[in-house]
Amino acid sequence: MMRGGAGHASEGSRAYAADVASVPQQHVRLRIEQVVAGGDGLAREASGRVVFVPGVLPGEEVAVRLVTAKRDFARGEVLEVLEASPARVSPPCAAHRRGCGGCDWQHADPARQDELKLEVVREALRRTARMPDVVVTAGGSVPTWAYRTSMRVAVDRAGRVSLRRPRTNEPVVLDHCLVAHPLLDELVHDARFAGADEVSLRVSAATGERSVWWTTARPDDIVVPEGLGAGVTVGVDAVVHEEVAGRRYRVSGESFFQSGPAAAELLVRTVSDMGGDALAEARSVVDAYGGIGLFAGSLATTAPAAAFTLVEGSAAACADAVENLADLDADVICSPVEAWTPSPVDVVIADPSRHGLGRDAVTVLAATGAPVLLLIGCDPVAFARDAALLAAEGYALDEVRSLDLFPQTHHVEVVGRFRRSTAH
Ligand SMILES: C[S@@+](CC[C@H](N)C(=O)[O-])C[C@H]1O[C@@H](n2cnc3c(N)ncnc32)[C@H](O)[C@@H]1O
Incomplete structure (x- = not known):
C-alpha cells in the first residue's frame, strides 16, 4: 500500500520498522534524491549503492523492498511513502491503480512533471554530453489529459x-x-x-x-x-x-504521428521559433526522418523561399508525405538517412526515432554543411549522445527546449539548435 503523510511517522512506518528488523537485506528506508531519465527515482543506501525506485518524487522518504540487487545498483518497489512530496497527487486513473504501466508519473502534479523533465534533460546534457552550461528552458506542454490520438x-x-x-x-x-x-x-x-x-x-x-x-x-x-x-x-x-x-x-495506419495534433502543433511552433532567421532566409531545408511531412508541410510558411527535401525510411510514411506535400516545393526521398547522399543545404531538421541519430546519420547530416541544424529527440540520453557526436563534427549546441508532449508519463521531447562553427 502507498500512503502519503508529510513529515510524521505513521502506523505504516512502525510496521515497516518491524520489516526492516526482520529482513534487513531486502527492506530499506530511502530518501529520493532525484528522478532520472526513464522516470524512476534515484536514492543511495548508506553504502553508497544507488537504488532506482519507480513511483516516487525527489525529497520523499520511502520504505522500499529491493526487487533486484546487483553490486553497483539495485531496484526497489515502494512499500510506503513515509514523507510525501508536496507535489504528490492521488493518481485519478483506475487502470493505473490496477497496475497499468502506461502513465508512470500520475502521482506527480503536472507542473512538477514539467520541472522534473527539465531537470532530466539538463542532467543528460551534463552527464552524457558533458555540456553543463547549455541553457535548457521549458518549452510548453500539451493539455494534461485526453491528448493522445x-x-x-x-x-x-x-x-x-x-x-x-x-x-x-x-x-x-x-x-x-x-x-x-x-x-x-x-x-x-x-x-x-x-x-x-x-x-x-x-x-x-x-x-x-x-x-x-x-x-x-x-x-x-x-x-x-x-x-x-x-x-x-x-x-x-x-x-x-x-x-x-x-x-x-x-x-x-503504419505511419508515425505525434501523440496528437496539439503535440504536433507545439513541436512545429517550437522548431519554427528556434529556426528563426535561418529558416526565414533558407533556400533549402532537409527534413530528415520526415515521416508524413509534418515539418516540411507546416514550415513552408516559415521558410517561404525554401525547397524541402524529406528523407524518410518508411514506405507508408513516404506515400503519405508525397500526397501531403504535393502542393509544395518538396522532394520525398524514401531512404534510411544513413544511406542518403547529402548535398549542401541551409537548414537541417532531424527528428529521429527513440534511438537518436547515431554516428552514421550524424556524419551524413553534418556533410550537408548546414549552418543550422535543429534536432528533435524523444529520449534525452540519446539526444545528449547525438549532441556530443555533432559537437565533434563542429556543431555547437546553443539552445535547448524541453517539451511535455506526454503528460502523466516520464517521456520528454527535446528540441535543440546547433550552429556550425566557421572553422569546419
Ligand atoms: C519520431 S518520427 C518523426 C516523424 C516526423 N518528423 C513527424 O514529426 O511526424 C521518426 C521517423 O523516422 C523514421 N525513421 C526511423 N529510422 C529511420 C532511418 N534510419 N532513416 C530514415 N527514417 C527513419 C520513422 O519511420 C518515423 O517516420
Whole structure:
C-alpha cells in the first residue's frame, strides 16, 4: 500500500520498522534524491549503492523492498511513502491503480512533471554530453489529459484493450484511458480484438475518422474485431486525416504521428521559433526522418523561399508525405538517412526515432554543411549522445527546449539548435 503523510511517522512506518528488523537485506528506508531519465527515482543506501525506485518524487522518504540487487545498483518497489512530496497527487486513473504501466508519473502534479523533465534533460546534457552550461528552458506542454490520438496496445484473452504491467507481459485491461482523446477512449472501452498480439488505434481530432490494425503472434491467426462502431476503417492501409496549424495531413495506419495534433502543433511552433532567421532566409531545408511531412508541410510558411527535401525510411510514411506535400516545393526521398547522399543545404531538421541519430546519420547530416541544424529527440540520453557526436563534427549546441508532449508519463521531447562553427 502507498500512503502519503508529510513529515510524521505513521502506523505504516512502525510496521515497516518491524520489516526492516526482520529482513534487513531486502527492506530499506530511502530518501529520493532525484528522478532520472526513464522516470524512476534515484536514492543511495548508506553504502553508497544507488537504488532506482519507480513511483516516487525527489525529497520523499520511502520504505522500499529491493526487487533486484546487483553490486553497483539495485531496484526497489515502494512499500510506503513515509514523507510525501508536496507535489504528490492521488493518481485519478483506475487502470493505473490496477497496475497499468502506461502513465508512470500520475502521482506527480503536472507542473512538477514539467520541472522534473527539465531537470532530466539538463542532467543528460551534463552527464552524457558533458555540456553543463547549455541553457535548457521549458518549452510548453500539451493539455494534461485526453491528448493522445494514437495508441499501440496489447489485449487480454478476451481481446479487451490493455497495456502491460511494468516489466511484465501481463495485460492490464484499460476500460478507459484518461490520456486518450474521447474518440480513442470509445475504442479503448468498446472494441475487442480476440487473438491479436498488438493493436494500433488511431483517431483524427479534426475529422472524427478512426482506424485500427493489428498484428498476431502467428501469421495464420485470424482476428475478428468486435465493437468497433460505425465508420472505423481496418488495416495498415486505412488512413485518417489530421489537421495541424491549419494544414491537413493524411496519416496511414503504419505511419508515425505525434501523440496528437496539439503535440504536433507545439513541436512545429517550437522548431519554427528556434529556426528563426535561418529558416526565414533558407533556400533549402532537409527534413530528415520526415515521416508524413509534418515539418516540411507546416514550415513552408516559415521558410517561404525554401525547397524541402524529406528523407524518410518508411514506405507508408513516404506515400503519405508525397500526397501531403504535393502542393509544395518538396522532394520525398524514401531512404534510411544513413544511406542518403547529402548535398549542401541551409537548414537541417532531424527528428529521429527513440534511438537518436547515431554516428552514421550524424556524419551524413553534418556533410550537408548546414549552418543550422535543429534536432528533435524523444529520449534525452540519446539526444545528449547525438549532441556530443555533432559537437565533434563542429556543431555547437546553443539552445535547448524541453517539451511535455506526454503528460502523466516520464517521456520528454527535446528540441535543440546547433550552429556550425566557421572553422569546419
Ligand atoms: C519520431 S518520427 C518523426 C516523424 C516526423 N518528423 C513527424 O514529426 O511526424 C521518426 C521517423 O523516422 C523514421 N525513421 C526511423 N529510422 C529511420 C532511418 N534510419 N532513416 C530514415 N527514417 C527513419 C520513422 O519511420 C518515423 O517516420
